[in-house]
Amino acid sequence: MxxxxxxxxxxxxxxxxxxxxxxxxxxxxxxxxxxxxxxxxxxxxxxxxxxxxxxxxxxxxxxxxxxxxxxxxxxxxxxxxxxxxxxxxxxxxxEGNVEDEETIARILESQADDGHLVEVTGDGTAEVPVQETVENIVPPTGQPVLDMSIEKLRDFDYLLSNFYIVDSTTMIGPEQLNPDDLLNRSMKIDPGTGEPKILIFHTHSQEEFADSIPGDPSTSIVGIGEYLTQLLNAKGIPTIHDVGVYDIINGQLDRSNAYENAEASIRPILEANPSIEVVIDLHRDGVAEGTHLVTEIGGKPTAKIMYFNGLSRTRANGDIDYLYNPYIQDNLAFSLQMQIASETLYPGFARRIYLRGYRYNLHLMPKSLLIEAGAQTNTVEEMRNAMEVLAETLHHVLIG
Structure with a gap:
């Protein structure tokens, strides 16, 4: 309380x-x-x-x-x-953006709870076992359904309605969703140095799936993040995985300060590894029990994913100064390029990009990405299959 x-x-x-x-x-x-x-x-x-x-x-x-x-x-x-x-x-x-402490706390709590079901699971402190098999290549499948020509993308209404879901609490205009700007921002990295280039972590470490084993983090979102880490390393992109727990307080599930707790631990990792250029906060979504976010790629049942952006702006309060993010345009560029790559290589794999009003630690790095992978109704197998596709997509955008 x-x-x-x-x-x-x-x-x-x-x-x-x-x-x-x-x-x-x-x-x-x-x-x-x-x-x-x-x-x-x-x-x-x-x-x-x-x-x-x-x-x-x-x-x-x-x-x-x-x-x-x-x-x-x-x-x-x-x-x-x-x-x-x-x-x-x-x-x-x-004066704009003058809010009392209770309002600020309420906004931060809303940020912490966005889009997720609250579940009480294991403490997530066990080590994640290393998976023995790492598949490297998922060939592209199908043909894109959407017209992704730059001429079409310059139509703001077309871009917004086909590539984005804008939460009712926030708003965005054509000056921010300028495809010429967003698609011309380079997301390329040089993995040849051998130093870490990608950091994967989980603000909500306790998220599980339909057949997860309680108390076994290898079957939770943490285990899925470990598999993605192995896949990226196998592709020659040095990646490290933070398995810190930020949503358990005094042995109880508590997400009220999970983003603040995560930031406090992630920043020292970035300072100790200045070579890191990409930060990925990997989640799973929370949906109605009758909803199954799955498609078929390469003959495998594969969980769908969704890229998620915070705009640090709400309709009620305007720009939120205490959630300032200097990298919003870079974040938007990263998610749009990932969305287009997903639709080009694996049509139907990515849901539309979700735009929400808060920040979600996307201010940690220009190339910051929050991914909602599958949901609690997906199986661990569907999630692992999704990581194979996601790894290919990341390689395409970051390396080419």
Whole structure:
């Protein structure tokens, strides 16, 4: 349960206004100018008038000057003598992105829970066993259904409706979804140095599948990430896998701070490995129990995937400054190039890119990617098959 925390900004403002009122009353009572000389008399009238309105309303004569309650009248007088207070009060109303601590906590909690079912599973601390068999090549299948010519992609409505799902809480325009810009940003990396180039991790390590074995991380999203790591290494792309657990607190599933916990651990890994250029947060989605996200590729049942972008912007709050991400356009470029490659090589493998309002740690690196692979209704086999296809797609985009 989240504890209530006092809003420091509101407390400071209230204290400031209280001081203004005290000084305002002092001036009102003592005078100091020709106008102030009459203020004690006017104040007395207002106070008596308010008392009469409360206790003897039938005898009240409404003086046009003092129809307002005493507190309102005194406040107006203070603002007359101290206009700075009124300026600060009015300015706070119009400042953008000014949110109290409770609102910030609520937004971060929404970010943590987006699109996932809450499941209580094992603690995920066991080592992930190394898989013995690594398949390297999944040949392209079928023909793309969508027209992916640059001329067609320049049609914003076509691009948006065929390649994206925009959550109702956020919005995006053609200035951000400019295909000439997004497709011309190079995602290529040089794997020849032998140093790590890709980092894979899991903000939600406890996500499992239809036939996962409770307590066995090799059958959870962590095991699926380990298989993807092996596939990429087999393709000559040095990849490391972080198996840290960020959604278990005191032995209980708790995703409320999972993204913040993950960032705190991922940043030191990036600092220790400056050669890393690509960061992938691998998830599995949460869907209705009757939904099965599966297709057939190379004769194998294969879980579908979805690329996911955070825009750090909501309709209600506009740009969210405390979720600032300088790499939003690079993130969008990476996901769009992956989407087009997926549709070109393996039509039907990738669902449409999902755009949501928060950040999801995509600010860690320009080439950051959040992937929702399959869902809780997929089998481990379907997920492993999906990683073989995903590894081919990553190789195509990053190496060529």
């Amino acid at each position: 989240r504890k209530w925390m006092p809003d420091r900004a509101k407390m400071e403002k209230s204290g400031f206004l209280t001081i203004l009122c005290v000084f305002g009353m002092f001036i009102l009572l003592l005078g100091g100018t020709q106008n102030a000389a009459s203020l004690p008399y006017r104040l007395q009238r207002v106070l008596l008038h308010s008392a009469q309105r409360m206790f003897l309303p039938g005898t009240l004569y409404e003086d046009s000057e003092i129809k307002k309650p005493a507190a309102t009248w005194i406040t107006e007088q203070v603002f007359f003598w101290f206009p700075l207070g009124e300026y600060l009060e009015s300015r706070s109303i119009y």
